Amino acid sequence: MTDGRDGTPRTNGSDTPLPRTFFDRPPLDVAPDLLGRFLVRGTARGDITVRLTEVEAYAGETDPGSHAYRGRTRRNASMFGPAGHAYVYFIYGMWWNLNLVCGRDGHAGGVLLRAGEILTGREQARERRPAARDDAELGKGPARLATALGIDRDLDGTDVCSGEQGAPLGVRAGRPVGAAAISAGPRTGVGGAGADHPWRFWITGDRTVSPYRAHQPRRRQR
DNA sequence: CTTCGGATCGCCT
DNA sequence: GGCGATCCGAAGG
Numbered sequence: 657m658t659d660g661r662d663g664t665p666r667t668n669g670s671d672t673p674l675p676r677t678f679f680d681r682p683p684l685d686v687a688p689d690l691l692g693r694f695l696v697r698g699t700a701r702g703d704i705t706v707r708l709t710e711v712e713a714y715a716g717e718t719d720p721g722s723h724a725y726r727g728r729t730r731r732n733a734s735m736f737g738p739a740g741h742a743y744v745y746f747i748y749g750m751w752w753n754l755n756l757v758c759g760r761d762g763h764a765g766g767v768l769l770r771a772g773e774i775l776t777g778r779e780q781a782r783e784r785r786p787a788a789r790d791d792a793e794l795g796k797g798p799a800r801l802a803t804a805l806g807i808d809r810d811l812d813g814t815d816v817c818s819g820e821q822g823a824p825l826g827v828r829a830g831r832p833v834g835a836a837a838i839s840a841g842p843r844t845g846v847g848g849a850g851a852d853h854p855w856r857f858w859i860t861g862d863r864t865v866s867p868y869r870a871h872q873p874r875r876r877q878r
Numbered sequence: 879c880t881t882c883g884g885a886t887c888g889c890c891t
Numbered sequence: 892g893g894c895g896a897t898c899c900g901a902a903g904g
């Protein structure tokens with residue numbers, strides 16, 4: 657990324673790609689460490705850069721809340737693949753959600769990217785998110801974030817650690833957040849065993865963090 | 879401000 | 892056939 661004004665490269669290291677080893681850890685370690693990092697979406701129209709503000713860990717085969725809990729299927733195959741790749745899935749018949757696969761080989765862990773602050777490429781994001789009432793809403797929620805970034809099935813399995821210019825997705829060092837600025841709590845909209853465990857992490861007080869919503873068992877139809 | 883119903887489809891039981 | 896790691900607009904207080 658450049659500074660957005662005169663093209664002068666940054667010199668503070670925020671553009672450095674995160675090494676693949678970053679993702680070679682359990683989701684509960686990776687998730688809070690992703691806060692403040694930059695996700696770069698490369699499109700034909702230029703880059704969109706997001707500062708990650710809210711994430712959720714999914715532990716894999718042993719986690720009843722995870723898509724990987726019941727084993728490998730066509731949908732969740734990317735979670736069983738190598739770390740440092742994207743897992744993109746379709747939800748509620750209309751939306752896409754983006755995860756980053758992490759954990760040691762053979763463990764289907766992932767981190768759901770729930771919200772972020774759009775730093776560059778705001779015009780593209782606004783066009784894809786006409787319902788957003790202000791910039792903070794562009795990526796405030798997992799499906800909103802994916803929509804703002806133009807994420808869909810095509811990006812499932814994409815390597816986010818290639819470090820190549822123009823890659824469709826990449827994760828950069830960004831501005832990591834210290835533990836004192838991080839809050840933790842239960843996952844949003846996820847029930848079942850372990851629902852109360854603090855698996856969700858966000859930057860305390862950040863305006864782009866989505867509101868918490870408890871799991872709601874669907875009311876039976878009458 | 880909060881609550882609620884509808885949209886819409888692929889995966890799983 | 893049920894329901895989900897959601898969002899949005901309308902209606903109600």
